[in-house]
Amino acid sequence: MIQYTVTVCTVGAITAILVLGVNVSWGWVGQIDLAYYAYVAIGAYAAMVLELPKAHPAPTTPNSYILGLHWPFIPSVLAATAVGGAAALVVGAIALRRLRGDYIAIITACTALMLTAVTSVDNHLVGGYIGIYGLAEPLNSTFHLGPTGYSYFYLGLCIFCLLLAYLVLERIYKSPFGRSLRAVRENDTAAAAFGRNLFWLRLRGYALGGAVGAFGGALFANYLLAWNPASWNLTEVTLLIAGVVVGGQANSRGVIIGSVLIESALPQISQLFPLLTSNSTIGPSIASILGASGIILMLRFRPGGILRERRAVDRTGGPASLVPEVPAVSFARPRTATGVGVGTSREVERDA
Amino acid sequence: MHDGTQAPLLEVRGLRKHFGGVKAVDGCDFEVGTGEMVGLIGPNGAGKSTVVELLSGLLKPDAGTVLFDGREIQGLPPHRIFAAGLSRCFQLAKPWGRLSVLENLLIAIPPEGKDTIWRALLTPPSRTRAAERASRERALAVAEQYRLHPLRNDYAYTLSGGQRRLLEFARIALARPKLALLDEPMAGVNPVLQVEIERGIRNLVEDGTTVLLIEHNLGFVERICDRVIVMVEGRVAATGSLAELRDNPIVQDAYLGVVGAA
Numbered sequence: 148m149i150q151y152t153v154t155v156c157t158v159g160a161i162t163a164i165l166v167l168g169v170n171v172s173w174g175w176v177g178q179i180d181l182a183y184y185a186y187v188a189i190g191a192y193a194a195m196v197l198e199l200p201k202a203h204p205a206p207t208t209p210n211s212y213i214l215g216l217h218w219p220f221i222p223s224v225l226a227a228t229a230v231g232g233a234a235a236l237v238v239g240a241i242a243l244r245r246l247r248g249d250y251i252a253i254i255t256a257c258t259a260l261m262l263t264a265v266t267s268v269d270n271h272l273v274g275g276y277i278g279i280y281g282l283a284e285p286l287n288s289t290f291h292l293g294p295t296g297y298s299y300f301y302l303g304l305c306i307f308c309l310l311l312a313y314l315v316l317e318r319i320y321k322s323p324f325g326r327s328l329r330a331v332r333e334n335d336t337a338a339a340a341f342g343r344n345l346f347w348l349r350l351r352g353y354a355l356g357g358a359v360g361a362f363g364g365a366l367f368a369n370y371l372l373a374w375n376p377a378s379w380n381l382t383e384v385t386l387l388i389a390g391v392v393v394g395g396q397a398n399s400r401g402v403i404i405g406s407v408l409i410e411s412a413l414p415q416i417s418q419l420f421p422l423l424t425s426n427s428t429i430g431p432s433i434a435s436i437l438g439a440s441g442i443i444l445m446l447r448f449r450p451g452g453i454l455r456e457r458r459a460v461d462r463t464g465g466p467a468s469l470v471p472e473v474p475a476v477s478f479a480r481p482r483t484a485t486g487v488g489v490g491t492s493r494e495v496e497r498d499a
Numbered sequence: 500m501h502d503g504t505q506a507p508l509l510e511v512r513g514l515r516k517h518f519g520g521v522k523a524v525d526g527c528d529f530e531v532g533t534g535e536m537v538g539l540i541g542p543n544g545a546g547k548s549t550v551v552e553l554l555s556g557l558l559k560p561d562a563g564t565v566l567f568d569g570r571e572i573q574g575l576p577p578h579r580i581f582a583a584g585l586s587r588c589f590q591l592a593k594p595w596g597r598l599s600v601l602e603n604l605l606i607a608i609p610p611e612g613k614d615t616i617w618r619a620l621l622t623p624p625s626r627t628r629a630a631e632r633a634s635r636e637r638a639l640a641v642a643e644q645y646r647l648h649p650l651r652n653d654y655a656y657t658l659s660g661g662q663r664r665l666l667e668f669a670r671i672a673l674a675r676p677k678l679a680l681l682d683e684p685m686a687g688v689n690p691v692l693q694v695e696i697e698r699g700i701r702n703l704v705e706d707g708t709t710v711l712l713i714e715h716n717l718g719f720v721e722r723i724c725d726r727v728i729v730m731v732e733g734r735v736a737a738t739g740s741l742a743e744l745r746d747n748p749i750v751q752d753a754y755l756g757v758v759g760a761a
Contacts, residue, residue: 315620322619322627323610326598330606333595340555340589341607341674342581351616458599460652461639 153298159411160305161367162387164312166406167399168359169387171316174397174456175325176352177332178248182238182255183360183387184379185262186231190361191368192266192273193227195282198369212274220285224365231361232354239353243346259381267376278375285369301370308366312359313399319355320399321459328352329397386410389438393445395452404453413438506569508533508709509554509585509678514563514573515733516549523549525733527563531678531711536704538720538741539713541730547713548590550730551680555587556580568677582609584677588670588684590713592663596656600647600666603655604638607670638673645669645699661692668699671708678709685716697723717741 165187172180192212201215218226242254267276284297292300319325330338331348339345368374386409394405417434445452507530514527524546531537539547552558554565556577565573572580595603613630622630642648645665650658658666664684671679684696700723704710714720720727721741729737729750736749744750 319616319619323605323614324616324619326602326606327610327614329598329602330595333597334593336557336577337589337593337595338606339577340557340581340587341670342578342609344576344578348614355616456597458597458652458654459602459605460599461601461635463639 150295150298153302155411155415157298157302157305157370159407160302160309161363161370162390162410163309163403163406164305164363164366165360166387166390166394166402166410167309167312167316168356168363169384170356170391170397170399170402171359172353172356173388173391174402175320175328175332176349176356178243178349178353179252179388180255180353180356181252181381181384182235182242182259182262183356184381184383185238185259186235186357186360187364187367187383188262188266188374188376188379189234190227190231190364191374192279193230193361194223194365195279195368195374196273197223197226198282198285199279211271212279213272220369224362224369227365228358228362231364232358234361235357236350236354239350239357243349243353256381259379259384263376263379274375276376278373278377280373282369282372284372305366305370308362309403312362313403316359317399320397324351326459389442391452393442393452395454395456397456398452398454401452401454409438505533507531508535508568509711510564510566511550511554512564512566514550514553514565515561516546516553516558517561522733524553524560527730527734529728529735529738531709533677533709534704534707536700536710536723536725537712538724538727539711539730540715540717540720540727541736545730546733547730548682549733551587551682551713554580554680555585581674581676585680586671586674586676586678587680588667588682590682590686592660592667594655594658594663594666596654598655599652600642600655600658601635601638601651603666604642604647604651604669604673605634607673608634608637609674641669641672644672644702646695661688664688664692664696665699668696668703672699672703672706675706676708678711679703681710681712681714683713683715685714685719693719 165183168186169180169183172178172183196212196214197216197218198220199212199215200217202211238255238258242251242258245251266273269275273279284301286300286304287297290297290300327338327343327348330341331343331345331352335345338348387406390406390409391402392405393409394403395401413434416437509531511527511529514524515522516524527546527550539550541547549558553560553573554567556572556575556579559574563573564571567580567583567585570583572583572585575583594600595606598606639648639651642651645668647662647665647669650662655663655666668684671681681700684700685693688696697719700710700712712720712724724741726738727741727744728735729744729747731749737744737747739747
């Protein structure tokens with residue numbers, strides 16, 4: 148039971164990293180990236196082919212893979228992150244040429260489908276539909292932990308990586324770069340009129356998202372010790388986007404909560420239903436219905452998500468001379484004294 | 500003011516933009532001198548707003564040249580034109596809605612290439628904080644000037660129409676352009692805020708910004724502008740002071756007559 152919990156938590160931490168990457172492209176920049184799981188997969192493959200020794204295809208197992216450099220774990224993961232970012236840079240350079248959202252969604256979906264097709268058919272690139280397997284447990288040649296100890300260790304490593312990704316992304320979010328990205332999301336015409344190069348900003352945001360995805364993918368591959376093309380499809384991306392929507396678009400803490408709810412908690416709840424009804428297939432169906440209803444209710448009643456996007460506020464009092472003049476101009480609607488209070492969901496609806 | 504000896508800040512020659520059969524701008528020529536405060540008037544559909552879109556780079560002209568500060572800028576993307584020192588406010592205010600008013604103001608401060616991922620990650624936190632504090636102080640000072648200080652922490656989408664207008668001005672004041680294109684800043688604004696906006700425009704000019712103002716309120720134009728350019732059917736029909744132009748038959752026929760009858 149404890150071992151099971153550790154498994155759920157490890158996958159949950161990795162999924163949370165993946166959601167953070169989706170949050171960059173969908174939350175910060177506002178572009179639907181359906182190729183996201185391709186970067187996760189590229190990160191996974193890149194880490195594996197860097198860490199594994201050279202492939203020795205036998206007549207019975209004709210599949211092989213490229214590279215096989217036998218690199219250590221940490222450089223492999225870092226390189227895989229860079230490879231994912233570079234791949235996103237290439238795809239983004241094509242998809243973001245036209246600045247319309249639907250164009251981006253179509254191009255990225257096509258890219259994902261093509262990459263799945265290529266990787267599953269070509270036996271030499273990454274082993275065809277069987278994929279790659281046989282990775283040694285990373286870092287365990289140093290620590291020599293038993294299976295239980297190692298699972299704790301890898302959980303800790305994943306949580307550490309999640310924390311790292313969170314801190315790095317928070318820093319970028321609050322920086323002028325993050326602010327520029329959000330300006331592009333909110334009104335690209337105005338952002339361009341205030342000196343923002345839309346294509347270049349969107350492309351950098353896209354590549355950053357891809358790099359985070361590849362980082363998560365590399366950790367995932369090192370956890371599963373195997374990876375094949377069947378494990379990545381559009382449903383996975385949809386679930387990640389659902390996590391962002393439920394958790395709170397552009398709020399890193401929110402999307403982590405969202406991913407835990409959608410990707411970790413919901414499947415666990417679904418396993419309880421068969422115990423109640425003796426019908427073994429009813430669980431996943433009820434979970435899907437509950438999950439989907441939850442998302443719809445969320446969008447209807449709290450479109451900003453569980454935790455709303457945070458905005459920069461100024462907590463200094465400001466010149467007192469100004470306060471009496473306020474009613475003369477500020478006649479729009481009553482608001483809190485400081486204005487710091489979180490807006491209600493109704494405000495979002497009014498805006499929409 | 501423009502003395503005629505110095506090269507103009509903005510020189511538009513033969514500017515043309517057709518949308519299918521509609522000749523929105525059809526061979527438009529005019530110039531704006533450094534430090535001038537010029538009104539661009541004309542009936543609805545004369546092509547005034549299209550000129551603003553063409554000058555700011557949101558539309559690409561079919562023909563013609565735009566010489567700004569000694570450089571040809573026609574057809575450049577908007578961010579390059581902004582970097583050259585030309586900035587504009589929108590006829591329909593375009594705030595960045597789900598960002599706070601303060602953030603809206605911070606974005607208007609030209610980033611000068613500092614908004615990169617590497618800087619975000621590699622600059623030491625103390626330097627980042629110092630730079631951020633300096634930007635905030637500037638933004639808050641301008642917010643105070645435009646009476647947005649009490650609203651600084653609100654989401655920009657909660658602002659009223661008039662407050663959004665003030666925000667547009669405040670953004671331009673922070674961008675500190677050489678030339679500001681103001682597209683109907685008074686549209687849909689109540690008299691109290693109109694006074695604020697007039698003050699805002701004068702502030703911009705005092706800060707050394709040259710202003711090209713599109714406006715239908717002729718009383719306001721007369722009060723504030725040195726010179727007006729009258730556009731009719733995509734071309735410049737006349738230029739001069741509004742007092743002179745009131746007697747011009749083309750202008751009367753095309754514009755003032757319509758206003759007088761309304």
